[in-house]
Amino acid sequence: MLTFASLLTINKSEKTPLFLQISTAISDQIRRGVIPAGSQLPGTRALAESLGIHRKTVVAAYEELLAQGWLETKASSGTFVSHKLPELRPKALQKNPPQLAGSSHKAGFEFHKDPLLQRPVIKGTSTLAFNDGFPDVRLAPWEALSRAFRTVVRQGYRKNLLFYSDVYGEPSLRSTMAAYLRETRGLPVTEENILITRGSTMGLYLTANLVLRPGDLVIVGEISYGSANLIFQKTGATLQSVPVDERGLDVNAIAAICQKKRVRMVYVTPHHHYPTTVTMPAERRLSLLQLAQVHGFCVLEDDYDYDFHYDCNPVLPLAGADSGGHVVYTGSLCKAISPALRIGYVAAPADLVASMGQLRRIIDRQGDQLMEAAVAILFKEGEVRRHLKKAQKTYHQRRDLFCELLKSELGEVVEFARPTGGMAVWATFDKKVLLPDLAFRAKQQGLLISDGTNYSSHLNAARLGFASVNEAEMELGMAILKRAI
Numbered sequence: 001m002l003t004f005a006s007l008l009t010i011n012k013s014e015k016t017p018l019f020l021q022i023s024t025a026i027s028d029q030i031r032r033g034v035i036p037a038g039s040q041l042p043g044t045r046a047l048a049e050s051l052g053i054h055r056k057t058v059v060a061a062y063e064e065l066l067a068q069g070w071l072e073t074k075a076s077s078g079t080f081v082s083h084k085l086p087e088l089r090p091k092a093l094q095k096n097p098p099q100l101a102g103s104s105h106k107a108g109f110e111f112h113k114d115p116l117l118q119r120p121v122i123k124g125t126s127t128l129a130f131n132d133g134f135p136d137v138r139l140a141p142w143e144a145l146s147r148a149f150r151t152v153v154r155q156g157y158r159k160n161l162l163f164y165s166d167v168y169g170e171p172s173l174r175s176t177m178a179a180y181l182r183e184t185r186g187l188p189v190t191e192e193n194i195l196i197t198r199g200s201t202m203g204l205y206l207t208a209n210l211v212l213r214p215g216d217l218v219i220v221g222e223i224s225y226g227s228a229n230l231i232f233q234k235t236g237a238t239l240q241s242v243p244v245d246e247r248g249l250d251v252n253a254i255a256a257i258c259q260k261k262r263v264r265m266v267y268v269t270p271h272h273h274y275p276t277t278v279t280m281p282a283e284r285r286l287s288l289l290q291l292a293q294v295h296g297f298c299v300l301e302d303d304y305d306y307d308f309h310y311d312c313n314p315v316l317p318l319a320g321a322d323s324g325g326h327v328v329y330t331g332s333l334c335k336a337i338s339p340a341l342r343i344g345y346v347a348a349p350a351d352l353v354a355s356m357g358q359l360r361r362i363i364d365r366q367g368d369q370l371m372e373a374a375v376a377i378l379f380k381e382g383e384v385r386r387h388l389k390k391a392q393k394t395y396h397q398r399r400d401l402f403c404e405l406l407k408s409e410l411g412e413v414v415e416f417a418r419p420t421g422g423m424a425v426w427a428t429f430d431k432k433v434l435l436p437d438l439a440f441r442a443k444q445q446g447l448l449i450s451d452g453t454n455y456s457s458h459l460n461a462a463r464l465g466f467a468s469v470n471e472a473e474m475e476l477g478m479a480i481l482k483r484a485i
């Protein structure tokens, strides 16, 4: 005859605690009908003896099953399998449901499939890559973040972090971020100027949707960040591009447009123009601000990689010199720490931030406040600064080596200027080396690079990211590129 203990398979060397192994094994057997409702369970002492374990472990397993509703106790007679099992058995909607096969692939109603939005999605991969300029996520302070997260979760109930909350971001991160942006970038902001977002992308989207109306004119660089262009186009705005030279957007060209048309917004990445990486000097920034004041347009300053400068001190953002409320500043931790850490921010005039919170509320209600509170701890403990200092040093060395190798190994077919900061080199290939072919051949040999078409269809140029590859990976990647050429 089968004994009760023989129904339970447990493994003392497994990581899962024994009491959980036992409670799971018992609930599985109840669910399968092997132990029927109403059956009496053996006493804890007897079961512990037959399993060769401590009685307390069996007591804990029974308590777990009682808490979940699988068991019930009857005074002075023992522990029994409950007659009302805690499993939901949904009722069928109709007696003979139609075959589901295939129906989930195609909507039975019309919806708007926008061809503009149908683009490939970049995902993390273990394949070697000279990517768009992403951080080396191996360097990120994951241990400190998980410690901070544990602290936050433990304090969650007491600190009201487990319920709906503020639509503007977790208050401790909002105020920490305001202080951080004041200290590191000279932005004259307080908490009411800050909206915590899920990354810069959300900040760009909210700004565009509050500022732009169909037919409004947005000025961007020729060439610029494609995702931002899409966001602007989706509002119905019209894009007009101005040239980008080695000092960023041509502000004289913007002035000339303002003479003829009403400009609503200028999108700018002044620290390292995306994608070409050039820096806009202070006098151009001031001219752009002056234009914004005179013509009343919004400057959307996307500071996606402010944190990494190698040759000189950074020029302060336009937002720091804006006294007329014309600049909306966006940034995130996605480049500074990891793209998976979906935490970004907008720094803007308080009335705009208030409306942004209201708009954000109808698509996202609020951010991940547990993670936001944990990240606030990282800032307060100085972890973010320490991480940025270390990453800056590492990326500086990687920038130098990458540029050396690019010149020595591929110098005959690649033109580039050594970037003064950031995480990628803008490389223009000789027309005899077509980037789509090169990217295809490199991929076959184990290296991913862009085929250039996501930046421009005619420039035969791409961003080659150096920050996420170490020395050995960089050398291997360059050798692959050389062979592929």
Ligand SMILES: Cc1ncc(COP(=O)(O)O)c(C=O)c1O
Binding pocket: 132, 198, 199, 200, 201, 202, 225, 269, 274, 302, 304, 331, 332, 333, 334, 335, 339, 344
């Ligand atoms: C210029 C620029 N702005 C914004 C973003 C979006 O960043 P996030 O991950 O913070 O949404 C990117 C991402 O690659 C970028 O390159």
